[in-house]
Every structure is written in structure tokens, then in C-alpha cells.
Amino acid sequence: MTKRFWTGLALLFVIPVLMFAASCAKRPVTSEPGALTAAEAEAKAAEEAQKALEEQRLQEERLRAQARRQRREREEMAERERFLNEDIHFEFDKSRLLPEAKEILRHKAKWLMAHPDISVIIEGHCDERGTNEYNMALGDRRAQSAKSFLVDLGIARERLTTISYGEERPVDPRHNEEAWAKNRRAHFVID
Amino acid sequence: MISICCKKLKRCHIAVLFVLFITVELCSNRPCQARVYIDINAPYLRKIPTAIPIFKDMAAKQKQAQLAKMLSDLLAETIKFTGFFKILDRESFLEDPQQAGLLQHTINFKNWTDVGAELLIKGGFQYQKDVLKIELRLFDTFGGRLIVGKRYTGRLKDHRRMIHRFCDEVILRLTGHPGIFNTRIAFVSTTTGNKEIFIADFDGYNPIQFTNTGTITLFPAWSSDGKWLAYTDYRRRKPELYIRNIKEQRGTVVALEGSSITPAWVPGQFALAASLSYEGNPAIYLLSGNGKIMRKLTHYWGIDVAPTWSPDGKAFAFVSNRSGTPQIFIKSMENGEVRRLTYEGDYNSSPQWSPRGNDIAYVGLKNGHLDIYLIGVNGNGPIQLTREAGDNESPTWSPDGSLIAFSSTREGPSRIYVMNANGTNQRRLLLLEGEQTNPSWSPRLSGD
Numbered sequence: 001m002t003k004r005f006w007t008g009l010a011l012l013f014v015i016p017v018l019m020f021a022a023s024c025a026k027r028p029v030t031s032e033p034g035a036l037t038a039a040e041a042e043a044k045a046a047e048e049a050q051k052a053l054e055e056q057r058l059q060e061e062r063l064r065a066q067a068r069r070q071r072r073e074r075e076e077m078a079e080r081e082r083f084l085n086e087d088i089h090f091e092f093d094k095s096r097l098l099p100e101a102k103e104i105l106r107h108k109a110k111w112l113m114a115h116p117d118i119s120v121i122i123e124g125h126c127d128e129r130g131t132n133e134y135n136m137a138l139g140d141r142r143a144q145s146a147k148s149f150l151v152d153l154g155i156a157r158e159r160l161t162t163i164s165y166g167e168e169r170p171v172d173p174r175h176n177e178e179a180w181a182k183n184r185r186a187h188f189v190i191d
Numbered sequence: 192m193i194s195i196c197c198k199k200l201k202r203c204h205i206a207v208l209f210v211l212f213i214t215v216e217l218c219s220n221r222p223c224q225a226r227v228y229i230d231i232n233a234p235y236l237r238k239i240p241t242a243i244p245i246f247k248d249m250a251a252k253q254k255q256a257q258l259a260k261m262l263s264d265l266l267a268e269t270i271k272f273t274g275f276f277k278i279l280d281r282e283s284f285l286e287d288p289q290q291a292g293l294l295q296h297t298i299n300f301k302n303w304t305d306v307g308a309e310l311l312i313k314g315g316f317q318y319q320k321d322v323l324k325i326e327l328r329l330f331d332t333f334g335g336r337l338i339v340g341k342r343y344t345g346r347l348k349d350h351r352r353m354i355h356r357f358c359d360e361v362i363l364r365l366t367g368h369p370g371i372f373n374t375r376i377a378f379v380s381t382t383t384g385n386k387e388i389f390i391a392d393f394d395g396y397n398p399i400q401f402t403n404t405g406t407i408t409l410f411p412a413w414s415s416d417g418k419w420l421a422y423t424d425y426r427r428r429k430p431e432l433y434i435r436n437i438k439e440q441r442g443t444v445v446a447l448e449g450s451s452i453t454p455a456w457v458p459g460q461f462a463l464a465a466s467l468s469y470e471g472n473p474a475i476y477l478l479s480g481n482g483k484i485m486r487k488l489t490h491y492w493g494i495d496v497a498p499t500w501s502p503d504g505k506a507f508a509f510v511s512n513r514s515g516t517p518q519i520f521i522k523s524m525e526n527g528e529v530r531r532l533t534y535e536g537d538y539n540s541s542p543q544w545s546p547r548g549n550d551i552a553y554v555g556l557k558n559g560h561l562d563i564y565l566i567g568v569n570g571n572g573p574i575q576l577t578r579e580a581g582d583n584e585s586p587t588w589s590p591d592g593s594l595i596a597f598s599s600t601r602e603g604p605s606r607i608y609v610m611n612a613n614g615t616n617q618r619r620l621l622l623l624e625g626e627q628t629n630p631s632w633s634p635r636l637s638g639d
Contacts, residue, residue, distance in 0.1 A: 130517075131540040132410075132584060133410065133496055133540065134497065134517050136430065136453075137452070137468070140449060141472065144472065163430070164468075168407050
């Protein structure tokens with residue numbers, strides 16, 4: 001992203017300089033000292049002005065296109081970030097999808113449809129309550145719930161891998177309701 | 192390296208371990224003569240007051256007071272670990288151990304019955320040129336008789352093994368069952384920053400890092416011959432099952448999709464059950480020790496996890512959410528029937544079938560706390576073993592069924608604790624950097 005930005009910026013500077021260099025180079029050929037009439041000079045000036053105007057128009061066009069491209073890239077980036085950062089959450093000891101989770105998954109399915117080359121790992125996580133072993137199995141079920149829902153929405157099964165982390169990788173290490181609610185989640189990672 | 196010291200040790204024991212009092216040995220070998228001092232099946236045990244005076248230094252030339260104390264303290268700690276004994280304070284003793292005799296006819300047993308001792312363990316040692324000789328005798332003070340007497344010779348570094356050998360003899364004579372002093376406990380520790388399996392002696396001594404996965408390692412399980420450890424780790428970015436030989440650098444990874452977790456070896460077989468989700472949902476499967484899936488043991492669309500075998504291998508208990516919440520079920524391998532075992536509470540998990548066969552220890556979640564409970568295989572109980580002491584998880588039985596190790600957050604970070612099977616004598620097993628979880632008690636290990 002930044003690389004593309006800097007290349008664009010460099011081009012912005014390079015193009016006018018090149019143009020300037022070109023007009024400089026022409027001058028000695030077309031101009032003969034004292035040979036120009038006033039009318040000729042006037043026509044020449046008008047032509048030059050017209051040319052500059054045209055150049056400016058093209059330049060603005062290019063800038064607008066670039067801005068559009070950048071906006072699209074920003075939006076695309078934001079969508080991708082959202083896909084990766086937006087977890088779905090679960091009730092204690094449950095792996096069923098809540099309405100809000102389904103809404104998020106529908107959005108994710110749309111994004112996956114638009115990016116058919118991308119494969120995804122769905123991680124299932126639990127809060128620290130409950131036992132180690134059972135949470136590992138529960139995390140498995142949570143990731144599976146998310147996967148099945150996406151498959152039902154038309155995403156190819158082969159693009160979705162599930163991994164359970166049980167209670168091993170909390171996002172919030174605290175020991176309270178708020179932390180537990182955050183930690184009972186399915187998280188999405190691009191493979 | 193390990194095999195070298197083992198060989199040396201074996202040679203040592205075979206060559207020089209011999210019985211001091213042949214008459215006593217022969218006598219107590221006859222079952223009719225053996226008296227059971229401790230009934231390990233009794234629900235509540237009275238601790239036997241036992242005196243263990245400082246060992247007598249028998250090499251009169253050089254006094255080794257420190258060694259004497261170290262050896263006698265180790266014996267006292269080891270024997271006390273069982274929870275069967277109350278070790279009496281040496282301050283109250285009436286005789287000077289360096290002067291008093293070690294033999295039956297030279298002991299004034301009244302000196303010991305007067306301080307309340309019912310059992311007396313006397314020890315003598317010689318330590319010269321890195322050769323340590325220890326002789327140990329257990330006496331019944333009221334009967335005024337010798338119960339067991341042994342002499343051990345070895346290097347100084349073998350002293351723990353010598354003391355453990357004697358304690359195994361003591362427990363065998365007093366309870367009629369072999370002791371647990373040649374067992375180890377595997378557990379998971381975050382000492383390195385990752386979750387790795389460590390293995391320590393039964394008393395928490397000498398913890399050694401066993402795995403080096405650099406990731407999450409969980410659920411260690413010993414094969415019943417003590418030669419293999421199965422566990423789950425994330426080395427290949429998902430929870431896969433590993434089956435590893437403990438002494439040799441070989442083993443298998445069970446390469447499957449999904450979660451492969453909670454292995455449990457079938458008693459007496461090179462086979463294990465585990466929860467595998469490669470077909471979509473976590474179910475219990477039977478695998479060979481080489482990691483080949485032999486058959487599916489449970490059939491349900493939800494969660495089946497954490498199998499544990501009955502000692503005769505004819506049934507296994509496991510956790511399932513088939514009735515809505517996690518509960519413990521037992522499946523018979525003989526007729527395939529599944530019955531629900533736990534009904535109290537809405538979260539019961541981590542069953543561990545006792546080596547004696549009649550009880551199952553498990554973890555229940557009640558009022559926001561995990562505690563360890565005991566329930567009869569017939570459904571009797573349950574009895575709560577831990578309470579108001581943080582969260583208590585992952586019970587594991589000592590091979591004689593007298594003790595349960597578990598993890599607890601009672602002191603903040605999770606650590607390994609031990610208690611008697613009736614919930615008494617709860618104490619921390621070891622102090623190690625990081626947090627410790629998932630203890631797994633080995634069977635009795637072969638006598639190297």
C-alpha cells in the first residue's frame with residue numbers, strides 16, 4: 001500500500017519535470033531570434049495556453065482516478081480487516097450461533113464470495129471456566145458451527161479449516177464476565 | 192546417558208541388595224503370618240504414630256551428621272507422603288540415636304511406646320569412598336518385633352532409590368499392596384513460556400522437561416507398562432495426537448483433521464482411546480499404539496470426550512453433552528450399553544476411573560468453581576473432595592488408588608497438589624516457575 005503511494009507521488013513530480021524538460025529542448029529549434037511576427041507570437045501563445053489547459057485537465061483526471069483507486073483500496077482493506085477482526089461470540093457452554101453471530105457470518109460469506117481465492121482458518125475458543133478437555137471439544141464445536149453456516153451460504157467446504165484452541169488463547173486474560181464473554185469466540189484467520 | 196546410569200544401578204542392586212534377617216523375611220513371606228496394619232480400603236484412616244529417629248552413623252571414625260539427617264528426613268517425608276502415618280517430633284524422643292542400638296534385642300521399646308510411637312523405623316549407615324551402605328528396620332513397638340529389615344549398598348547419588356525401595360517394602364508389609372515410590376507424575380508446565388510436558392518423581396522431586404514443542408502441549412497419558420506417553424500438541428498448528436516412547440527417540444503422530452485430544456491407554460494393552468473430531472464432531476475412537484484407528488466407540492452428533500478405562504478394560508467412562516450439559520457416562524465394551532453416571536449439577540467433566548475399580552474421580556462446576564468429586568461406579572455419592580480453594584481440575588490416581596493428584600489455583604497460579612483419596616492431606620507437590628496443569632500419574636515403573 002505505502003509502496004504504491006510513494007510510486008504515485010514520485011510520478012506526480014517526475015511527469016511535470018519531464019514535460020518541462022521537453023519544452024525546453026524544443027525551444028532552440030522553433031525560435032529564430034527576431035524572426036517571429038506579433039500575430040505568430042500570439043497564435044503560438046494561445047496554442048501554448050490551450051496545451052497547458054489540456055495538460056492540466058488530464059492531470060486532474062489522473063489524480064481523480066488515483067483517488068478513486070485509493071479509496072477502493074482503503075475500503076477493500078477495511079473489509080479485509082473487518083473480516084479478520086470481527087469475532088462471533090457464544091453463550092457459556094454453548095456452540096449454537098446467536099442471531100448477531102449469524103449476521104456477522106453472512107457478511108463474512110459475502111466477502112468470501114468476492115474473494116474466491118482465499119482460504120480461511122476458523123479458530124474456536126472458550127473462556128477459562130470449565131475443564132481443559134471439555135473446552136477443547138467445545139472450541140471444536142464452535143468452529144464447526146461457524147463453518148457449517150458458511151458452507152450453507154455457499155462457501156466451498158475446502159476453503160474452511162477449523163482449529164480448536166479450547167481455553168488456551170484468551171484475548172482478554174482477566175477473570176471476569178466481560179473477559180469471559182470476549183473469550184467465548186470463533187476467530188477468523190486467512191490461511 | 193539415562194540408560195547408562197540405569198544399567199549401573201541395576202548391577203548395584205542385584206549385586207549388593209540383600210536381606211539382613213533371613214528369618215524375618217521368610218516368616219513374613221508366609222501370608223498367614225502377615226498382619227495388615229493399614230486397611231487401604233477403609234474410608235477413613237487413623238494415621239499411625241511413627242517414630243523415625245536420626246540414622247546412626249556406623250562408621251565411627253568420621254561423623255556425618257548432615258548426611259544422617261538428610262537420609263532420615265527423606266525416609267520420614269517419603270513414608271509420610273502416603274498419608275498413612277503421623278511422623279512424631281524427634282524432640283520428644285527419649286534416647287540418643289547415635290548411642291542407641293539398631294537391633295531388636297538392644298531396643299528398649301518402652302522408650303518408644305511412652306512417646307506414643309506404634310511403629311519405629313531405625314536406620315544406620317556408612318559412607319566411605321562414595322559407597323553408601325544403609326540398613327533400615329521397621330519395628331512394631333507394642334509387639335516389640337521386627338516387621339521388615341533391609342540393607343542397601345550403592346553410590347551416594349542412589350540414596351533416594353534406596354530409601355524408596357525400603358518404603359515400598361514397608362508399605363507392602365503394612366498394607367498388603369505395593370507402594371507408589373517408584374512412580375512419576377507427568378504434567379504440563381509453562382516454565383519455558385510454552386506449554387510443555389514435564390515429568391517429576393511421585394513427590395515432585397527432580398522435574399525434567401520431556402517435550403520441546405515450542406507450542407501448546409496437553410493431556411499427557413501413560414501406557415500401563417509405563418513405557419509410552421500419549422499427548423496432544425500444536426506443533427503442526429492444530430491439536431494432533433502424539434504417541435512417544437519415553438526412553439527411546441521414537442513414536443507416532445496421528446495425522447488427522449480437527450482435534451485429536453484426551454488419550455487414555457487401555458489397561459494392559461498397546462492401544463488407547465481418544466477423542467477425535469476428524470469426522471466432524473468429537474467422538475471416542477479406539478486406536479492401536481501405532482496410531483492406527485481401529486474403531487469408533489461412541490456414536491453421537493455432539494461432544495464425546497475424555498475417556499477413562501475401568502482397570503479390567505471392560506468399560507470406559509467419558510464426558511458427553513448428549514443430555515444437554517456435560518455429564519459423565521459409562522459404556523460397557525461387553526454389551527455396548529451406555530448409562531449416565533452423574534446427575535448432580537450441570538457441568539461434570541474429566542472422569543478418572545480409580546485403579547481399585549469402584550470409584551470415579553471427576554471435576555464438577557458448581558457456583559462458578561471447579562472442584563473434585565468422587566462417585567461410585569454404581570452411582571453412590573458423590574462426595575466433594577476439594578472446596579473453597581480456587582479451581583481444582585484434572586484428577587489423576589496413584590496406581591495403588593490411595594492418592595489423587597490434581598491442579599489447583601488455590602494459591603493464585605495453577606499448581607499441582609496431592610491429596611488422599613478421601614480428600615484429606617491436601618498439599619502442593621512442587622514449586623516450579625510458570626503454571627502447572629494436567630497431572631498424570633504413572634503406573635509403577637519397572638525396577639531400573
